[in-house]
Amino acid sequence: MQRILSRGEIESLDHTAIPRFGLPVRATVFADRAARLRHLAQDNPASAYLLLMAKLVDAQQRVLSGFSAPEAPAERLSLAQAHGMPPMQAIGWQRDPAWRGMLVAMLDHVAGAGVPEPAAKVCAQLKRLAHEDSAALETMADAVLAERDGEVDSAMAPFVMAALQVYWTDLAGRFDERQLPVVSPFGVCPVCASLPVASVVRIGGQRDGCRYLCCSLCSTQWHLVRVTCSHCEQTEGIAYHSIEGGPEGIKAESCDHCHTYRKIFYHDKDQYFEAVADDLATLPLDVLMGEEGYLRASANPLLWQHP
Ligand SMILES: [Zn+2]
Ligand SMILES: [Zn+2]
Missing domain, CATH: 3.90.1670.10 (FdhE-like domain)
Structure with a gap:
């Protein structure tokens, strides 16, 4: 021991x-989490939810392999260096609209993985929102990042969060840690x-x-x-x-x-x-x-x- x-x-x-x-390891970060969720789902009172989340996390790993967010602008990195601030602060970040397409791809993976009916319905609603009202989806993403619970639909929030996790895990996984400020x-x-x-x-x-x-x-x-x-x-x-x-x-x-x-x-x-x-x-x-x-x-x- x-x-x-x-x-x-x-x-x-x-x-x-x-x-x-320790920056995330792109090839395994979500695969490891999904495997752990499945392991923990055995004999757990929240088993059904853990298994649903395992399918969502599988989808995260799949979309991460084909996703690449635009890198942080150089002037932003030097500003963060100068002021000892996190270089890719999520709140207020100019997200590339491509994240919405990545969310839809993730929802398709989840819905195709044989999830219970209520979860499939949430996926369909969120997909519709992504196609028909991108402004509302962006507002929800802002509220999710700021943890403003009262402003988010609690059934949709884990899926929106999962897409945002892929976005920032992609950024962090490709980040050169020598560019991080010495103090944080x-x-x-x-x-x-x-x-x-x-x-x-x-x-x-x-x-x-x-x-x-x-x-x-x-x-x-x-x-x-x-x-x-x-x-x-x-x-x-x-x-x-x-x-x-x-x-x-x-x-x-x-x-x-x-x-x-x-x-x-x-x-x-x-x-x-x-x-x-x-x-x-x-x-x-x-x-x-x-x-x-x-x-x-x-x-x-x-x-x-x-x-
Ligand atoms: Zn972080
Ligand atoms: Zn304390």
């Missing part, structure tokens, strides 16, 4: 040796400025024992010292919660300063933990945290009806 470093031990390491980021604002993705979904404690190589936050949009991972609130950066009043008798290596990291939590997955207990999939498959832990008076720091990108 791998040894997990304590906070002090990690800090005493040469910081330059810990990679700050706390709490958001250094590439696209979206919120993390959860964090993982990695094993192996230079990342061994280090904790990485996982972007809900572009799938980038970035380093954050352990026993630190990923929402407000406090290091006091951090506690770890888990379901009694539940699987090992899954905890909720809570903060008594801001009263929020995010889940943390330990790869030394299960190397296949995948932030988006495992977060979605562990809703009972969210129920427990709600009962203990903590709020989720941010939502799961594939679930818009929260428990």
Whole structure:
């Protein structure tokens, strides 16, 4: 079994040796997530939803291979460098209209994969919207990126989000990380400025024992010292919660300063933990945290009806 470093031990390491980021691997990012969703769907109370999302994530992997968004303009990158800002901030980004065609292709894959009738209906409605009212679809995409839950249709939102994930994962996967500013604002993705979904404690190589936050949009991972609130950066009043008798290596990291939590997955207990999939498959832990008076720091990108 791998040894997990304590906070002090990690800090005493040469910081330059810990990679700050991990950009998504284009060939496998969604395929790995889909496989994990299928695995987790066995014996899970949310099995039907996890299997539907696995089909959506399969479709993401398929369309990603043929999709290429226009690169970030050079002046935008140098502005981000100069001000220490994420270079491809999703909110306010000039999206190429091609993303709507990519969404339609994804919906066709999902609808053709034998999904239950209500899901097929949502796909058909969204496809119609893409063809007949692109302005309304763009408005919905803006609301999804800004997590304005009240302004989105909760059944359509995961599909819109999935297309936006493909768009930004494509950008992040082709990004030269030497172009990232040396410092980044706390709490958001250094590439696209979206919120993390959860964090993982990695094993192996230079990342061994280090904790990485996982972007809900572009799938980038970035380093954050352990026993630190990923929402407000406090290091006091951090506690770890888990379901009694539940699987090992899954905890909720809570903060008594801001009263929020995010889940943390330990790869030394299960190397296949995948932030988006495992977060979605562990809703009972969210129920427990709600009962203990903590709020989720941010939502799961594939679930818009929260428990
Ligand atoms: Zn990101
Ligand atoms: Zn906090």
